[in-house]
Amino acid sequence: MTGASTYNIFGKRVFVAGHRGMVGSAVVRRLASENCTILTADRRELDLTKEELTLRWLEANHPEIVVHAAAKVGGIAANNNFPVDFLCDNLAIELNVIRASHAVGVRRLLFLGSSCIYPKHAKQPISEDELLTGPLEPTNEWYAIAKIAGLKMCQAHRRQHGDDFISAMPTNLYGPGDNYHPDHSHVPAALIRRFHEAKLANVPTVTVWGTGTPRREFLNVDDFADACVFLLKQYSSDMPINVGSGDELSIADFATTVADVVGYKGKLVFDTSKPDGTPRKLLDSSRIRGLGWRPNIALRPGLAAAYADFLKGHGRHLEVNASS
Ligand code: GFB
Numbered sequence: 072m073t074g075a076s077t078y079n080i081f082g083k084r085v086f087v088a089g090h091r092g093m094v095g096s097a098v099v100r101r102l103a104s105e106n107c108t109i110l111t112a113d114r115r116e117l118d119l120t121k122e123e124l125t126l127r128w129l130e131a132n133h134p135e136i137v138v139h140a141a142a143k144v145g146g147i148a149a150n151n152n153f154p155v156d157f158l159c160d161n162l163a164i165e166l167n168v169i170r171a172s173h174a175v176g177v178r179r180l181l182f183l184g185s186s187c188i189y190p191k192h193a194k195q196p197i198s199e200d201e202l203l204t205g206p207l208e209p210t211n212e213w214y215a216i217a218k219i220a221g222l223k224m225c226q227a228h229r230r231q232h233g234d235d236f237i238s239a240m241p242t243n244l245y246g247p248g249d250n251y252h253p254d255h256s257h258v259p260a261a262l263i264r265r266f267h268e269a270k271l272a273n274v275p276t277v278t279v280w281g282t283g284t285p286r287r288e289f290l291n292v293d294d295f296a297d298a299c300v301f302l303l304k305q306y307s308s309d310m311p312i313n314v315g316s317g318d319e320l321s322i323a324d325f326a327t328t329v330a331d332v333v334g335y336k337g338k339l340v341f342d343t344s345k346p347d348g349t350p351r352k353l354l355d356s357s358r359i360r361g362l363g364w365r366p367n368i369a370l371r372p373g374l375a376a377a378y379a380d381f382l383k384g385h386g387r388h389l390e391v392n393a394s395s
Pocket of ligand 1: 145150345349
């Protein structure tokens with residue numbers, strides 16, 4: 072079953088939960104070219120970890136569509152260091168947004184997960200059927216369990232109430248508006264910042280975490296936002312759907328590419344005391360390809376655009392001088 076369906080978002084009220092994050096802001100950018108009304112709420116106005124506030128906000132603003140991009144996210148170290156936040160905050164946000172969406176009669180909800188929901192040693196490329204077939208990668212099991220619960224909440228609402236709630240699982244994302252925290256970011260933002268600062272300071276070596284051997288598939292966040300809009304219009308199923316690029320490489324090769332894009336000429340040193348995480352998580356994206364969606368942004372030009380965005384100071388945790 073492909074899950075193909077047609078839904079018109081023309082003229083609809085679309086709430087993007089988490090619009091300040093890298094994914095949420097990309098979804099807002101992408102929706103700007105659709106004829107719909109985009110609803111957002113700052114954290115001061117709406118704390119999604121609060122059930123009553125979330126319900127009242129949705130009642131007052133009555134969206135017809137919700138894109139659930141709100142989550143506590145971070146890279147391998149943040150996942151390891153803040154298990155309570157990654158498990159409990161994410162569960163609370165999911166429960167509040169999904170239940171309130173049901174209560175106010177939202178017609179379509181898109182929940183965003185992560186490729187880390189799949190078992191550490193899943194068959195590659197990872198199809199959606201691999202869910203819950205084996206143990207998770209320990210560095211991110213808190214986040215993964217929260218995300219699995221979120222997609223199960225969507226499935227449960229479909230089954231019990233007939234709600235048209237769907238879930239998409241993106242591969243590792245990068246792009247404009249990323250979080251450049253030196254310790255808590257994902258690898259693309261971490262390395263853009265580290266190579267940039269090393270270039271400015273003429274530092275001869277840059278440290279890359281782990282052995283460099285894990286493989287990751289990278290998708291530009293603007294491509295992912297495009298996939299989100301595509302799925303809102305064309306997908307309806309209780310099966311989560313994978314969204315990948317097919318651009319897979321080792322962390323060592325990825326680091327070399329980022330260094331090149333940034334213009335850093337020194338040497339890379341691998342710190343094997345840092346965790347590698349899962350060895351490989353290439354998504355099988357044949358279901359979304361079969362529906363007719365494909366990515367448009369190749370890794371190298373995508374990274375160049377992300378670096379340009381970093382230089383403009385658009386990311387978060389950019390208290391450092393980003394000028395080149
Ligand atoms: O991006 P990242 O933190 O996420 O790390 P995961 C990917 C790989 O890059 C790991 C290596 O093998 C890291 O050891 N790496 C090298 C670095 N240098 C660095 C660095 O400076 N910073 C970081 N962060 N990594 C996350 C999950 O796993 O993937 C999340 O923890 C989420 O829950 C996300 O699912 C998509 O791919 O390992």
